[in-house]
Amino acid sequence: MQNGIHVEHLSKHFKVHEREAGMGGAWRSLFRRQFRTVTAVDEISFHIEPGEIVGFLGPNGAGKTTTMKMLSGLLHPTSGELLVGGYKPFQQKAAFKKRITLVMGQKSQLIWDIPAMETFLVNQAIYEIPDAQFKETVGELIDLLELEPLLKKPVRNLSLGERMKCELAASLLHRPEIIFLDEPTIGLDVNMQETVRRFIKAYNERFNATVLLTSHYMADVTALCKRVIIINHGKILFDGDLAALVQNLAPYKVAKLTLSAPVEREHLQTYGEILHVEYPEVSVKLPRADVSGASAKILAELPVQDFTVEDPPMEDVIGLAFAGESA
């Protein structure tokens, strides 16, 4: 039975202790503590169907990790409804914990001083994984993540990327149906990022697992997620198709042309806002509604050697989303 993730009007407030800098402040706070309530997550709602991979994006401090912690049961929500795989996460039932996993790129669950296989075996006992299933899963994970040469080395001797691969394996041994990935590729080199992405995709397809992923690398998001949820200041700014996000937020495309003869900048401007000129390369913004008309005009009127039209880079689009909200 799979139930996905259901979030309704979820909020989380933190009470933080504030004090002024310096000795005076320290002294005063000893007697009269000043508290301030911070809203980390503010009435957010969304639903994720079983088997979906959703990108959860936002700048630092937007409320992503707080939301992930509530979804995995580490944090108690201040208000709102929350059902993950049919369970209320903060009740921390063992049956719930067996169906989920949370991988934090910056925190490790591996036992530091001994080979990763030992952590796998501890998890086998804790998650009550039958021997046959354990063998099969470990075998698969070793193949998919190329773990074989890593398993005999103490975790402390592994590189960051190698450790992340073992981390993923340890987190997925019990075949969770709901996976929370918080910056799984942080600090990894490009090849390793690619390996991790391929693996997440393969796991999702093999077990129809629901995946919620945060990442600062747009390549993770574009490679894995059809749908993204963007959050900032604890509020959801966008929830929908990645493609729709680009269309909604970036009402333009970028025409890149290579000129065969110089053209005055003033003249180029008549076709659209210029992003970049360095003869013979020119980039011009074209309104999305009139891309074909504007393109035809450029091709007819300018000495063009090469011509392409693209969506603006995802980083720019997300940047627009954040900027639009704060404005």
Added chain:
Amino acid sequence: MKTLWRVYARSMKVHWAILLEYRGDTLFYMIGSFIYPLVTLAVWLAISAGGEVGGYGQRDFILYFLAVLFVARLNGAWDTWEIETMMREGTLSSYLLRPSAFIHWRIAENLVYKLLYGVLMLAAWMIAWPFTDVVHISLDPGFLAVVIVAILLASVIAYMFQYCLAMLGFWTTRMLAIVNLMEAVGLFLSGRIAPYSFLPDWVQATQSFTPFYWLLGFPVDVITGRVSGPAVWSGLGLQVFWAVLFIALYFVLWHRGLRKYSAVGG
């Protein structure tokens, strides 16, 4: 139950592997822990100067502090430091996500070290037996059974006491300061520095009202034969009381602490 057994078996294997990884450190910790009782013993031997102090002669002091050394190794707990670090660095979270209570993982570690210490010290005691009668204690099975039970209960009290103090870390960042204070008080009240009977009467009168005597002094007094007869049974009863109290307190603190932790984030 079967699951819990498997969790312990596997966790203990892992902790054993970690212990082997740090075997040098373990050896130094163990030797280091002997220094305290041995120095205290030397001081008392100097004070008694071949005579008697408070009913203890040279031989009695030696047996007393050997018993302290023995029991103190078997009731040791260091969870407050470990847990404080895990709370501060946020690594506790990954244990909270697992469908097995964190304390099992910690107890497994404690048991591994104690099994090692227990075996080593028992062997040392047996080796010393033919050479000196100072280490001779009654070998009556009933007596030995009482000694074992008293040491076991003392370890449970000491461990759960520490663990409950560690739980205070959910509410305050000054938890280790409280632990240090407790250790300082415990130094005297547990019988670590001097036999309990040396303490002023008004301090001795508090014996039943603090856990300290029951987690060290009592089993030592049983081993050295200072407590016998009905006092043994009432002592074991008080040990059970303190053990149950701290176990119950653990459940309350753990569940409340988790709620607190989950309210403020880790």
